Amino acid sequence: xxxDMTLLWGPGSPPCWRxxxxxxxxxxxxxxSKMLSFEKGEHKSAEVMKVNPRGQLPSFTVGGTPxxxxxxACFYLEDVYKSQGNKLIPDCPKEKAVMYQRIFEAMPxxxxxxxxxxxxxxVPEGERHDSAVKRNKETLTAELKLWEEYLQxxxxxxxxxxxFTLADVVLFPVIAYLFRMGxxxxxxxxxxxxxxxxxxxxxxxxxxxxxxxxxxxxxDTLKEIVSTESSGxxxxxxxxHYIAVFP
Amino acid sequence: MAKSMNLLWGSGSPPCWRxxxxxxEKxxxxxxHKLLSFEKGEHKSQEVLEINPRGQLPAFRHGDNIVNESAATCLYLENEFKSQGTKLxxxxxxxxxxxxxxxxxxxxxxxxxxxxxxxxxxVPEGERHNSAVNRNKEALATELKLWESYLQxxSAGSYLAGAFSLAxxxxxxxxxxxxxxxxxxxxxxxxxxxYRFLKDRASIKSSWPPQWLPSAQGFDNLKxx
Numbered sequence: 001x002x003x004d005m006t007l008l009w010g011p012g013s014p015p016c017w018r019x020x021x022x023x024x025x026x027x028x029x030x031x032x033s034k035m036l037s038f039e040k041g042e043h044k045s046a047e048v049m050k051v052n053p054r055g056q057l058p059s060f061t062v063g064g065t066p067x068x069x070x071x072x073a074c075f076y077l078e079d080v081y082k083s084q085g086n087k088l089i090p091d092c093p094k095e096k097a098v099m100y101q102r103i104f105e106a107m108p109x110x111x112x113x114x115x116x117x118x119x120x121x122x123v124p125e126g127e128r129h130d131s132a133v134k135r136n137k138e139t140l141t142a143e144l145k146l147w148e149e150y151l152q153x154x155x156x157x158x159x160x161x162x163x164f165t166l167a168d169v170v171l172f173p174v175i176a177y178l179f180r181m182g183x184x185x186x187x188x189x190x191x192x193x194x195x196x197x198x199x200x201x202x203x204x205x206x207x208x209x210x211x212x213x214x215x216x217x218x219x220d221t222l223k224e225i226v227s228t229e230s231s232g233x234x235x236x237x238x239x240x241h242y243i244a245v246f247p
Numbered sequence: 248m249a250k251s252m253n254l255l256w257g258s259g260s261p262p263c264w265r266x267x268x269x270x271x272e273k274x275x276x277x278x279x280h281k282l283l284s285f286e287k288g289e290h291k292s293q294e295v296l297e298i299n300p301r302g303q304l305p306a307f308r309h310g311d312n313i314v315n316e317s318a319a320t321c322l323y324l325e326n327e328f329k330s331q332g333t334k335l336x337x338x339x340x341x342x343x344x345x346x347x348x349x350x351x352x353x354x355x356x357x358x359x360x361x362x363x364x365x366x367x368x369x370v371p372e373g374e375r376h377n378s379a380v381n382r383n384k385e386a387l388a389t390e391l392k393l394w395e396s397y398l399q400x401x402s403a404g405s406y407l408a409g410a411f412s413l414a415x416x417x418x419x420x421x422x423x424x425x426x427x428x429x430x431x432x433x434x435x436x437x438x439x440x441x442y443r444f445l446k447d448r449a450s451i452k453s454s455w456p457p458q459w460l461p462s463a464q465g466f467d468n469l470k471x472x
Contacts, residue, residue: 096326104316
């Protein structure tokens with residue numbers, strides 16, 4: 001029951017967003033929802049620590065049981081509510097295999113993005129190195145190239161094949177975050193097309209981060225990330241931006 | 248069934264071990280497999296890259312279906328072979344929620360273990376700092392204390408989410424890894440109990456790593472934790 005579920009979340013955070021997308025897809029609107037602020041440190045508040053000793057968002061409880069790990073929550077919701085809403089795990093074993101793998105590949109993608117976008121937040125001043133910054137950018141570039149290739153192999157337009165699956169639930173918020181951080185659409189046309197095609201899907205549109213709606217301007221942190229097939233420049237923008245602190 | 252499966256693996260790798268435990272639990276013995284050497288860089292060989300462009304182990308194929316990423320492989324196998332072998336996902340929603348939670352937390356535990364034990368493997372010489380080493384150790388100690396608390400009520404047949412489940416498949420190899428690298432049994436009694444209860448489970452015993460890849464310090468990185 002949606003009423004037995006409570007989600008504490010932060011806007012823009014891909015792990016939070018993916019649970020919200022899953023809840024919408026399974027027709028579980030009506031869950032208890034509270035938006036918190038990373039900037040104000042509310043992810044370390046007593047309210048969060050009570051259900052998530054890691055002091056992280058999302059903090060999600062189902063009937064009193066904490067299920068804070070977002071990918072775990074998505075699997076749980078599809079499992080338990082299999083017969084309602086949209087079917088998020090395909091029957092075809094081949095597509096299922098791709099789906100499972102892509103879901104767990106979200107983790108290296110997020111890690112590699114975070115170490116570029118939040119390098120100064122994650123690495124204390126005395127430990128920072130230009131060599132590391134350079135390597136992290138190259139690593140992220142290689143990772144993004146892999147995802148461009150993945151999207152080339154699934155002409156259905158979704159990550160696992162012909163239908164929207166848990167892989168898209170898990171990954172769309174990460175890909176949206178990349179573009180929010182200024183990833184160049186011209187250099188990553190497949191990712192851009194994916195982003196564009198899915199942003200109006202009801203479950204995604206309804207749960208679009210409110211802070212992004214208020215301030216639609218993208219940042220330029222990832223503007224210079226190049227693919228080896230790069231062509232064309234991307235516009236430079238110098239506006240001050242809202243930053244969603246990555247948990 | 249098993250004969251159409253191929254696993255490329257490395258010894259002492261918790262992710263590889265998880266897949267092997269699952270194959271045993273689902274009665275899929277007889278799968279093709281090949282032991283490769285991390286030290287010789289065989290995880291970056293063409294043979295691996297053809298299945299896993301990331302050049303990582305485990306690399307797993309079932310017929311035409313490739314499923315890399317150990318947790319993905321384990322979930323795929325449990326899903327495809329639900330009706331044979333051990334049931335690895337509990338029925339009750341509360342236990343299932345707990346299982347998914349601990350399973351995913353197990354991946355965080357892996358990262359924190361690697362950050363300490365294989366620090367020199369991941370961080371180039373010019374970028375290493377004692378401050379980072381110490382911070383990684385503290386983060387791992389905090390993480391392990393959390394797992395101690397999760398296993399307060401561990402007993403025979405009652406593990407991370409009740410009966411043996413995918414949570415244990417994912418996490419047990421990490422715990423064995425930690426003890427192999429010197430974690431104190433005295434300071435982590437619940438983890439030690441968990442380890443003792445499960446080390447002789449058939450699927451675990453039969454797939455026990457033939458050897459472990461030493462860290463730059465050998466095998467006692469965690470003795471002071």
